[in-house]
Amino acid sequence: MKEKLDRLTENLDFSLLFAVLFLCFYALLVLYSSTRLATTEGGDPYFFVKRQSLWALLGFIFLTIIIFIDYHNLERYSKVIYFGAIILLIMVIFAGRSTYGARRWLAIGPFDFQPSEFAKIALIAFLADFLSKNKPKLDNFFYYLLPFAYTGLLILLVFMQPDLGTSLVYLAILIIMLFVVGVKIKYLVFTFLAALFSIPVLWIFLKDYQKNRLILFLNPNLDPLGGGYNVIQSRIAIGSGGFLGNGIFSGLQSQLNFLPAQHTDFIFSVVGEELGFVGTILLLGFYAIILWRGIKIALEARDLLGSLLAAGAVSFLFFHIVVNIGMAMGMLPATGLPLPFLSYGGSFMISNLMVIGILLNVELHKVKW
């Protein structure tokens, strides 16, 4: 154990850890600003901040645990993890708590958690193991389709909740990991084209609100009060921040509640309004550090399994960051994906830190112990 700790301090990627810690504190500040006036039971202005801190603490515990379990154990347990995720998602459908017409939460004691978040980790672990074991066979097109089937099962289960955004995350993780493992580009192009042509078919299965979101993405002014409202207000908030922002706690849009979901999906707008271009660029800079370190870890991993784990972790964070910020700026449809480390939410915070745990794990085990 002592040896392990020595190696840890020797090999740990402190710049990555620092970036993550910074983001967590940055998040608490912005979260405090956007929720201090919110009416909560007891009127505690720190209500959300306290809870989020607790989640972060819990996340770091998970992160630490993950670091110490050699990722090579996955070679034995990846299928168990995968089926565990499936079972949890099925439980959500039958026993989940529903809010806003979606059934997403499972209750453990006083806490609700979102299995679909942990399924992201499970998917990364499972695909890394599966793809690293079967890399040569992936040149066979039918073998190439197999991971789609595994992922498809998860997608189907979260789609039933329904949760379009999360199912897109699964898909993004799969595609990026397939790309990294080295499948033929023409397969990927083919998949893309097939997906494109299947959109009209999928359209039929979309819920009305999902269809509306896509339509409103194309023209938010169609319904400035309804679905388009969020995006318009969010753009106003970000834009009005200017270079230095209105100052923390001083965003007109954020403080006066014009921004909906401002502590969850639209937290970036609060950053934009209150901290301005400086604040958003700072945020993007730290994300860039995390992603860059992540890809570097993948490049320097001891083996393919480690490389793919890191790549999966990067793809998860990357997709969330780009889609969330793109949505806040009105460049991408509102899919309801939260922003890593920033958005309020326990399960998401924990899964973010678990993903960082995976990266550090791979980093730590790049040398044989």
Place this chain on the structure above:
Amino acid sequence: MRESSTVPEDVKQRLNWLLIFVIICFSILVISLWYLQMIKGEEFKERAVENCIRSLVEDAPRGRIYDRQEELLVTNRPAVVVSIIPAEVDDLEKLSERLSRIISISPEEISQIVKNYRENPFKPVKILDDCKTNKIVEIEERKDELKGVVLEVKPRRDYLYHDFAAHSLGYVGEIDKEELQRFGNPKFQGGDIIGKAGLEKYYDDILRGEKGGKEVEVDALGQEIATLLYQKPVPGKDLVLTIDKDLQLFGENLFFGKKGSIIVSDPNSGEILALVNRPSFNPNIFANGISNSNWQRLSSDADYPLTNRSVQGVYPPGSIFKVVTAIAALEEGVTDRKRKIYCSGSLELAGQVFTCWKETGHGSLSIVDAIAHSCNIYFYTLGKDLGIERFNKYMQKLGLGEKTGIDLPAEAVGIIPSAQWKEREVKEIWFPGDTINLSIGQGYLLLTSLQVHNLITTIATEGEIYKLHLVKKIISADGKTVKEIKPEIYKKVDFSPDTFQIIKEGLRQTILKGTGWRANIKELAIAGKTGTAQNPQGETHAWFIGFAPYENPEVCITVFIENGGEGGEAAAPIARAMLEKYFNIEN
């Protein structure tokens, strides 16, 4: 110790591609943020401020209108408007359904009104104007299930006596597009209430007052957080009219079912005591926002109830115009007190035969008798002797063909035919026969009742015409007199005292033994003239003009009944009744 990595080269290559892709995506985000925050920043800043600063207008209460005894005629009452704030509605269909059960508007219509309004989601959309009290109570009781419904109290114009003096008072309405363009910002905004007709329009600036308002900071629910600025509205000023409510009401009752007008004024000041116009309308229906069907009904009515006949209507004056002929002839020396003309019932002039209304003829008449009996032949002769040029000069002196300057909008001027006028408008030369027709108030001549009224005033005052007006004074909301309207000379004519004397005698004789006998009151010396004007619209118009008492006139009256028949039969008794009322004479 360290073993070389077993990660395949192609995977490393793909990872490098992934890094490039990440860099590209981040670059796009950075550029977009630059655009949104640095380039568009100022613009969005403004929008953000607009987003949460609301200007709330507080309407100034419109000035009230009183009669000359300061009895209230027009005031404001609170009217409750039922509105919906779109931004606060969760389920429009459900809300419409619930609201529909209380107010009698279909749920589809309610949701349609809300959906059609797309400007500002925090601004209440009017659903029902002037809601009844029992419904207000019901809405208040069910407030919890009617989230998004608001009741707003707005001042509503209230014409206490409905169609009383409607044409003089006028009506108010929401400013229309054209008016908005003409008067424009910042004085007016869409939705403002302004005077549309009558005194409401003429004195709009005085009655309207100044809007107040406040700028408030609101949150996303439109709830006021802080008041940044408050400007108290300045209430409009009140008008005290020259109208005597009782006399006006009496005249309106006399005229019920008739078409036409009565003007009663004080010749020594120009104050109008009664200005009756029939048929009338109820201005309250405009105050509530006139419905389409009401508007259709009023504007397509063949009797033109919206027309202010005394101000906007032009009519041939008929025999009352003989007064003008007489003035011109006396002043020009064409006739005098002694000149007698024989009336045989008809007269051939310029190759045409002109008849008197009395076929058997009046025999030999002096000018006083000719006026009293309204002999056509006498005045034909005067007209012929005068000629149109000289004749026109006196019409001009008397202000005929000009606006009287009454304080009401859209006054008509009528037509004073002259040789030039005929050439210009009819493209014909002036025939002597035209002058003959004109001398008894027929032909092309068209006058407003107000002009006719000024004519009788001229006689009553022997040459001083005061400007006719309806407003006596303007008082502020707290009762202080802001402005007293002083009598103002409209025109002074310098005819010889003899002329006035002769005409006055003629008018007095008209009542005592002539065509105006039905206006005679034992207790009161009245002077007057009747007129029966032929017109292309059918039945003759009945006219009566007069003043009383004969010495030191206190009051002048003009009665005009459109297609009313004979002036002596139809108009004179009305004038008598009005004068009895004015002088408190029991009959």
